[in-house]
Amino acid sequence: MRHVRWAAAFALGVVMATPEAKAAPTYEILKFDDLDGWETDDHQAALTVFQDTCPDIKDPEWATLCALATSQPSAKAYFELFFRPVLINGDEQALFTGYFEPELRGSRQRGGPYQYPLHRKPPEVTNGQRWLSRREIEQTRALEGRGLELVWLDNPVDKFFLQVQGSGRVKLAEGGAMRVGYGGKNGHEYSSIGQELIRRGVYEPHQVSAQVIRRWVQRNPIEGAELLRHNASYVFFREVSEVPSHKGPLGAMNRSITTMRSIAVDPAFTTLGAPVWIEKGGATPLNRLMIAQDTGSAIKGAQRADIFYGTGDQAGRQAGRIKDRGRLVVLMPIQTAYTLVSGG
Template sequence: MIRAALAALLFVLPVPGGAAANETSYTVLDFDDLTGWEQDDHAAALRTFLVTCPDMKDPDWRALCALAQQKPDAKAFFELFFRPMLITEGKPALFTGYFEPELRGSLRPGGRYRYPLYREPPEARVSNPWLTRAQIENAPEMRGYEIAWVDDPVELFFLQIQGSGRIRLPDGNVIRVGYGGNNGHEYRSVGAELVRRGVYSVHQVSAQVIKNWVRRNPEAGRDLLRHNPSYVFFRKLIGHADDLGPLGAMNRPVTPGRSIAVDPKFVTLGAPVWIDKGGKRPIRRLMIAQDTGSAIKGAQRADIFFGTGDKAGRDAGRLRDPGRMVVLMPIQRAYALATETLQ
């Protein structure tokens, strides 16, 4: 899923601590060091691991995937064949959340369904950057590239932030859409723009606050959204079951509460990761790194997938917490990295 973290892209907020990036360090821990490890549902984590481990290419990961496919005792499997590895590079841990929006829409325009989702036209592929958001919304050359029409331009804007979602049609059927390209313009934060204008202070800005302000101020709200010239095109996902999550960066469905987006520079996609998130609603759980995001940068940075719909969106939008993430690595790889760090 080509997507950016909602919390990080909508509004520019300072990361606590502000520490400068240092050299990456690797420290092997014990499972006893993972608070809450004994109480977790390891079988749920193993099921999520099995969704993407067949796509991992390195021999050590492929061997572990073959063992996992034999359906061993999940907790014993992780403890026998992995070691917890703390990876740090000077930046404090930060957890945010993301979700899959569900919008109301129609395959034909009319009535309240007036706002189109577009697939990418050929001109946008060869011209970078192409038209701006404001130009695309009124461009006659976009006719014929509509996938569907939705009833809410604000939710459409936020669907573009997430990069994938569901459109529920009047007959109850659902179509799934995923990222299909962009117009090549740099993203500008609408939340940061509201702060710059003095409408809100930094700590007041959230996804829901932005939505409410745009709806209360239709004309100014439309101009605010156009402050961001970046525009995302979609593609219709065929054969993707309704009960599965959206596709992550590994082109496999992500799982609510068990999948995270990470920085693949530090965390191998498909790897198990122990999440110890602080804040008002602590989360201590084994998750699987199955997605990425342009705002997810750093060894201690993760975006937790919360699921589909409004409740998932509210839960994801509230999340911006410190903590610690620990990657579970194959034993030999873990000790090799730790040894290299000491040399």
């Protein structure tokens, strides 16, 4: 996910990396009867979300299906008539995590507790090119005095976590709120601070969570600041307050995503905007038709997805608990599905 956070739980080290996807993907066409829970899902809710972004899919076959979506009397019948469920790399077990849009406190002006800025991308930073690392930015003060400050936060750990998430809402001391979204990065790959704490022997893998990391950094401010510098990646932001407050943050398709109907996927396997049926196990099983509207640095592989849980602390707590197995099935246009299966 580029505009919305990377998968927080994964990126912070809660989940171990999955194996690399196979060079040659496998495809299997299923029946809708094979999808556990398909009959009882709210297909209209999924269709409404699908229609938000399907006009942006740059493919003639998808464009035709998108145009037909408005004239169908039944959402369920629409999906069954024009799509086929395709299981990609079915020998892999899916890994589901969750993400959310955090709410923070801040001010447009520096003062009092508001000392930790979110920065706009400097003009000399080019996407895809490596710039200064997080440590170098802090030590050389390369961003100071340049008018790049977008908003000032009251907590450095919140700033770091927001850079992991990639987007959020800031409640302003002056009143109102500012929505911020991903505006670029310094070209360095993310390094998991959760994995670093495990490597140092501070915690066992099963003990690490976003909350545990937050508390440890706050208890150990000097060592904590050094730990955060272990992640060389530094994310810049832009204001996206033109997005209505009742809508979700912008996803990779530059459209608002929807709580519990949008997921982040690997676009190397799943077309952005495609319907995706998920069967998630764990303590809170979820069988539901979702729409692939986002991506994420940690979301790699055909059987990998990040579920958007919404905005605020409660959504964050829900998302942070998700690390579940299951199955992910992509709904593809009929001709596309059979072409892939036949290898044509």
